[in-house]
Structure formats: structure tokens, C-alpha cells
Amino acid sequence: MTADGAVAALLEAIPVPCAAFARGDGRLLASNSPYRDAFSGLPGHVHRTRLLAELGDDDHDSGSGGAAPREVHAAHSNRWYALHWGESDAGGEPLSLLTAVDISARIEALDSHRSRQEKLLFTSRLMSVGEMAAMLAHELNQPLAAIVNYLNGSLRLVDQAGGPVQVERALLAARTQAEHAAAVISRVREFIRAREPRRDARDLAQITGTVLELLRLEADRQQLRIELALAPDLPAVYADRVMVEQVLLNLVKNAIEAMREVPAAKRGLRIEGRVNLDGEVEVRVCDRGEGLSAEQGQQLFSPFFTTKSDGLGIGLAICRSIIEYHEGRLFFEPRDGGGSVFGFTLPIADGRG
Ligand SMILES: Nc1ncnc2c1ncn2[C@@H]1O[C@H](COP(=O)(O)OP(=O)(O)O)[C@@H](O)[C@H]1O
Ligand SMILES: [Mg+2]
Numbered sequence: 001m002t003a004d005g006a007v008a009a010l011l012e013a014i015p016v017p018c019a020a021f022a023r024g025d026g027r028l029l030a031s032n033s034p035y036r037d038a039f040s041g042l043p044g045h046v047h048r049t050r051l052l053a054e055l056g057d058d059d060h061d062s063g064s065g066g067a068a069p070r071e072v073h074a075a076h077s078n079r080w081y082a083l084h085w086g087e088s089d090a091g092g093e094p095l096s097l098l099t100a101v102d103i104s105a106r107i108e109a110l111d112s113h114r115s116r117q118e119k120l121l122f123t124s125r126l127m128s129v130g131e132m133a134a135m136l137a138h139e140l141n142q143p144l145a146a147i148v149n150y151l152n153g154s155l156r157l158v159d160q161a162g163g164p165v166q167v168e169r170a171l172l173a174a175r176t177q178a179e180h181a182a183a184v185i186s187r188v189r190e191f192i193r194a195r196e197p198r199r200d201a202r203d204l205a206q207i208t209g210t211v212l213e214l215l216r217l218e219a220d221r222q223q224l225r226i227e228l229a230l231a232p233d234l235p236a237v238y239a240d241r242v243m244v245e246q247v248l249l250n251l252v253k254n255a256i257e258a259m260r261e262v263p264a265a266k267r268g269l270r271i272e273g274r275v276n277l278d279g280e281v282e283v284r285v286c287d288r289g290e291g292l293s294a295e296q297g298q299q300l301f302s303p304f305f306t307t308k309s310d311g312l313g314i315g316l317a318i319c320r321s322i323i324e325y326h327e328g329r330l331f332f333e334p335r336d337g338g339g340s341v342f343g344f345t346l347p348i349a350d351g352r353g
Contacts, residue, residue: 004029004030004092006090007020007029007030007090007095008020008030008031008032011030011031011032011035012032012033013032014032014034014099015034016034016099016100016101016102017031017032017034017035017037017038017039017081017098017099017100017102018031018032018034018035018097018098018099018100019031019032019035019039019045019097019098020088020095020096020097020098021047021048021095021096021097021098022093022094022095022096023087023093023094023095023096024093024094026047026048026049026096027046027047027048028045028046028047028048029093029095035098035100038074038077038079038081038100038102039051039074039100041076041077042054042055042074042076048096048098052072052083055072055073055074055081055083056072056073056075057070057072057083069082069083069084069101070082070083071083071103071107079102079104080102080103080104080106080107081100081101081102081103082100082101082103083098083099083100084098084099084100084101085097085098086099113213113214116210116214117214131303131314131317131318131321132314133188134189135303136188137185137186137188137189140181140185141182141185144178144181144182144185145182147174147178148175148178148179148182151171151174151175151178152175154171155168155171155172155175158171197240197242197243197325198240199238199239199240199326199352200238200239200240200241200349201236201237201238201349201352202236202237202238202239202241202244202349203236204230204234204236204237204273204281204283205230205234206241207241207244207245207248208228208230208248208271208273210245211245211248211249211252212226212228212271214249215249215252215253215256218253218256219256219269222256222259222260222264222267223264223267224256224259224264224267224269225268225269226252226269226270226271227268227269227270227271228270228271229270229271229272229273230271230272230273230274231273231274231275234273234274234275234281235275235281235348235349235350236348236349237281237346237347237348237349238326238346238347238348238349238350238352239326239346240326243322243325243326244322244326244346246318246319246322247318247319247322247323247330247344248271248283248285250315250316250318250319251285251319251342251344252269252271252285253315254315254316254342255269255285255286255287255289255340255342256269256287257308258287258289258290258339258340259287259288259289261290262288262289262290266288267288268286268287268288268339269285269286269287269288270284270285270286271283271284271285271286272284272286275348276345278345279348280328280345280346280347280348281345281346281347281348282343282344282345283343283344283345283346284341284342284343285341285342285343286335286339286340286341287335287339287340287341288335288337288338288339289339289340290339291334291335291338291339291340292332292334292340297332300316300332301316301317301320301330302317303317304317316330316342319344323344323345323346326346326347327347328344328345328346328347329344329345330342330343330344331343331344
């Protein structure tokens, strides 16, 4: 058997795409059948530099032995590969050995994770905008109605006094403007009301699963283990899935943030789910953070209350309006042994949805 033949036989025993190129001129010396299945669709697969150019790996000159694998996208097959390079002199002439590991599944998982996270963040921004618009609309409506009333009163007085006509004209113009502003606000209110959420029978395990997956990276970074304790046979809740995900995400994020200063060994985050005495599903997010003073507990749910330098203070306000929309209750209590419990209730679907 020639040296090349021996290399080819060796490569054939490897179940992932492998190829040997001459280190000198880069021509393909031997390959296994997974390699040919994966890359023979590329005209350049018989030459190292051309192959890499066709895979869009511009850094092909440094890609030898020891370097981190390079991730490339093979457009012809729409698959992703990690290219590992090694060197060998076993073939009689110096070889560059390529192993191409198919990483498409991982890339796809990452992509869907990312786009889901983006969607959720997007909803959260939408909600804060909606929440603020609702508040503004509410706050401005009263004074505007009062302004229109005062203007009407003034117009009557001017009318009784028989002028001056310039004042009457100015008052009429002011009233037109105020009425215009009120019309804009009522359109905003209609728009907010029009964003009807969709409630269905939803599995809490699925909702917590999504949220935990979204927070896994952050939890890992903080060396935090999130314990999930859902009662077995938990009935489905009647809820808008994305909105409840949003609430849980906010609560768990707050819990993680509350433990930023707590030593890793003392941190503990537990999500519980069970049916409570009122026959509702109750979810509790329990942390081992600093907890809250009674005074803070009072203001907790009001918009813009925050104790964080980078906080917005609208997370809990949004959570509360979402949960109340669901005919549930958002609550806070101190946790036995230190920390806080933030929880909410949701009605059981019970045939609805
Ligand atoms: N798990 C928790 N432990 C301690 N304090 C909390 C917790 N969750 C919320 N808080 C307090 O409630 C405040 C408001 O929370 P939130 O509405 O989410 O706004 P933000 O997180 O932007 O500050 C926080 O700044 C914090 O003081
Ligand atoms: Mg928050």
C-alpha cells in the first residue's frame, strides 16, 4: 500500500468528513466518503485554498494545527461546519489534515434562542411604551377636560360682558386646540385597548421552560442554580403565554439582580408552582437576596419605583397590570430564612381556551 493509500484507508475509518492536503501546494491527497458527500458539490474541494475560499473562510493561511476551529457556512448544502486542522508527516510528505464537524444543529438552536429572546425583549419594550402611553393618557385627560371647562366658562363671561372680540377669538382658538389634544389622547387610549391579548389553556411547565432557557446564560454567568419545583399534574392556566412569560422573566430577573451582592454559596433561586387554597395556580419566585423593608414593600408596585442605579422601575408595574388583566394577583412576601418571594396567581383553564 502506498503512503497515500494508507492515509486514505485511515481517513475512511473516521465517521465525519476528513481530508488530507499536501502542505506544500495544497492539493487534495486523500479524503473519506463523508468528506466527498459533504464537499464534492464544491468545485474547489480538491484544493485546500480553493475549498476554504468557497466556504468563505478568508483566514485560510493561518488555519493550521492548534488554532481554534473555524466555523464556516457551506452555502451549497446550507450546513455549518467547524473546521479543525492538524498536521502529520505520516504520509511520506507533509500533510494538513482537515476534520469538518457538522455543527448545524447547534447553530440553529442558537439562532432560534436568539430570535425568541429578541422577540421577548421587543414585547417588553412594547409593553413599557404602552404602559407609559396609558399613564400619560390617563394623567393628561383630567387637566385637559378642566381646561376646556374653564375656557367655556370664560367664553360665557366674555359673551355676557359683550366683548372684547379679540379675547373671545383667542378663547375659541384655545378651546379648539385643547379639544384637538383631547382627541389625540382618546385615539391613543383606543389604540392601547385595541391590543387585545390572546388567552388559551397553557401549560405552566412550558412557560417556565421557555423563561429558564432564556435566562440560562445569565444564571450560569452568576453561578446560580435555578431550582424548579412544579407540583405534579399542575392543571393548565388560562393565560396569554407571552405575557405570562414576560411576568415570570421580570420576576426571575429581579431575583437574580437582588442576589448580585450575595456570595455565590448563599444564593438560591427557586420557582414553585402549585394549586392554592382558592383553586388558582400560584407561582412563587423565591430568592435569597437582601429582601425589602416594609416601606419599600409599600411602593414596590408603583411605576418608576426603583432602588437600582440602572433600573427603570416599571417591571413590577407591568407585571401587576398583566396579572390583574388575567384576574390574578401579584404579591410579595418576605421569605423564611431571608430573601423575598414574588408570586402571582392565575385562573385554571378548566375547559376555557
Ligand atoms: N426579588 C427582589 N428582591 C428585592 N427587591 C426587589 C426584588 N424585586 C424587585 N425589588 C425592588 O423593586 C424595585 C422595582 O422593581 P422593578 O419594577 O422590576 O424595576 P427595576 O428592576 O427596574 O428596578 C426594584 O428596584 C427593587 O428595589
Ligand atoms: Mg426589574
